Amino acid sequence: MSELTPPTTAVPLSSLLLRTDLGLRQVAGPPADEVSVYWVHTSEMADPVPYLLGGELLLTAGVHFAGNEAAGEPGGGAAGGSAADGAGTGDSGGYLEHYVARTVEAGAAALGFGLAPVHDTTPPALVAACDRYGLPLVEVPPRTPFTAIARAVWQAMAEARHRELRRITEAQQGLASAAARPDPVPAVLRQLAHHLDARAALLDPRGAELYVAGHSVTAEVHTALTALAAVVRPDRTGAPASATDTVGGTRLAAYALAGGGPGEGSPVLVLAAERRDFREQAIAAMAAVLLSLLTGPYRGAGDERRTAALVRLLLGGSPDEVAPLLATASAADGTDPHWTVVHARRRGAAPIASPPHGAERRREAELRDALAAGELAAALGTPLVDADGGTLRALLPAGREVTARPGWTLGVSEPVPAGGLPTADAQAAAALRRAVANRAGLDRHRSPRAGFAALVAEEEARAYAVARLAPIADSAALTGTLRTWLSLHGSWDRTAVALGVHRNTVRQRIARACALLDADLDDAEVRADLWFALRYV
Incomplete structure (x- = not known):
């Protein structure tokens, strides 16, 4: 299968053959239970390679076979190809030989040949070529579209x-149930090993096994797991949050548990399994977060105060009340009292303006958010992750480096004390919008230069901004769109991408804001005036 094959769930070809309503029949190629189909593509092109990603069930009625050697007429004219396409002038079946070879080269999973209206039977040359190249050939009856x-x-x-x-x-x-037991760490490892049919182990910073669950492994795999754990060891500056390897058909994975920092020597979760797919990655990511929480309380003297801060917030306390607790917690264990906020979105995903309709779709969306949150938590090394409408927000100590992550778009705030977290949250959101608009993997908050803004007292500037933007103050959509549009130099397309809306929606919002503000955005002075005001709301 091609590396470009989309990450969809595969369907066994055998399951399609078992459906009586389709009436499919395999006439050539390897057993259907060994073949997985990822897509279906219909084409009558003589050369399918430019149009396939790999893993497809390619369907054709053989329109381009007519007049070629596939019909048993050596030297026939090429209706869908020529001698350059591989059809020899005297070699019966040469055209189809080339066609099947190119289909296999494109990575197609199987070929479906439709009977009627062009062919009453499957050409013997096609059957022979598919057998030679190991391409499953399925006959589609006339009644099946x-x-x-x-x-x-x-x-x-x-x-x-x-x-x-x-x-x-x-x-x-x-x-989750295992984490609530009296022996939570080994219980979580046992559940993880059971659900993944794997060996799961927690290694200390020296590579020794603290807890083990699941089946045994060879000495070679054991050595490779120890080496892989060293790659993600949290006390290594710049170490990745996870790593994978393969030894003799066994897939290995290592996850650095969150909360560790330079010199702290946090444990590492390692896995060895025969299969590795979407389900394994999602379950392992959640287990890594749980184990981080379970092993975290023993790593710092300030954790008790952080827990107290969380409880106080849950009981209705304000951020101003909680900030001193977080500051003293950092002082107790000698860490930086500042925090960084990260906003993240899966690459290619748009923000969700409203929850999906239907209870089942809502549950599936919630589950996807939970899985994404677990994956991001493991990647960033923090359990403090929240999902909100397709955008994930993470909070992590300021000293922890944030780098681009494959498959994610990140916006990162500047380090702030606990009392400045709302400001950092807005900074991360703006950075994420820029990253999405510029199709970058990561963008960081850019501290504004003092400029002319420094000449005006903040109280006066804020009062001016409130008065200037009062006509649109009640519309977050208009205010946010105007801010994003100005920050992207008036680009309709990039603003639409950043906000996850259609470009016509951007145009309508900007036109509405202009009308309400009585502003001419073609005037550079007006744009500067509004940009100045938007900084204070």
Whole structure:
């Protein structure tokens, strides 16, 4: 399968053959239970390579076979190809030989050949070529439209996805229950090993096993796990949060547990399993977060005060009351009392303006948010992660470096004391919008230069801003769109990408804001005036 194959849930080809409503019949190639289908693509092109990503069930009625050697006419004219396409002038079946070879080269999972209206039977040369190249060939009866096959694959994918999500939910419930037991760490490892059919171990900073669960491994795998744990060891500056490897068909993974810092020597979670897929990664990420929480209380004298701060917030305390507790907690264990806020969004995902309709869709969205939160927590090395409408927010100690993460777009605030977290949250949100608009993996808050703003007292500037922007003050959409549009130099497209809306929506909002503010945004002085005011609201 091609490296470009989209990360969809695979459907066994055998499951399609078992459906009596489709009436499919395999006539060539390896056993169907060994073949996985990721997509369905219909094409009558003579050369399918430019149009396939890999993993497809390629469907064709053989329109381009007519007149070629596939019909048993050596030297026939090429309706869908030529001698340059691989059809020899005297070699019966040469055209189809080339066609099958190119289909295999493109990474297609299988070939579906539709009977009628062009061919009454599957060409013997096509059957022979598929057998030679190991390409599964499925015969599609005349009564079965290609769209029915595509629909069957999408349905099977959706069902498989739901099954995976249910398994993840069950695993998460098992892990959460294990974390509440008297011996939580070994209990969590046992649940993790059970759900992944793997060996799970917690290693100390020297590589010794603190707790082990699951099946045994060879000495070679054991050595490789220890080496992999050293790669993600939290006391190494700039070490990745996770790493993977393969030894003799066994997939290995190591996760640095959150909360450790330079010299602290936090433990590392390692896994060895025969399979590694979406389900394993999601479950392992949650287990890493749980184990971080379970092992964290023993790493610093200030944790008791941080817990007290959290409890005080939950009981209605204000951030101003909690800030001194966090400051004294940092002083107790000698850490930086400042914090960094990170906003994150999965690459290609748009912000969710409203919750999805339907109870099942809402539950699936909540589950996806929880899985994403666990994955980001493990990547950043902090359990303090919250999901909010497709955007995740994380809080981590200022001394911890934040780098770009594959598959994520990040916005990072400047370090602030606990009392400045609301400001840092706004900084991270703005940085994320810039990163999305510029298609960058990460953007950081840029401290504004003093400039002319320093000549005006903050109280006066704030009063001016409130009065100037009063006509749109009640509309977060208008205020946010105007701020983003100005920050991106009036680019409609980049503003639309940053906000996750259509460019026409941006135009309508800007036009509405201009009308309410009685502002001409073609005037540079007006734009500067509004940008100045927006800094204080």
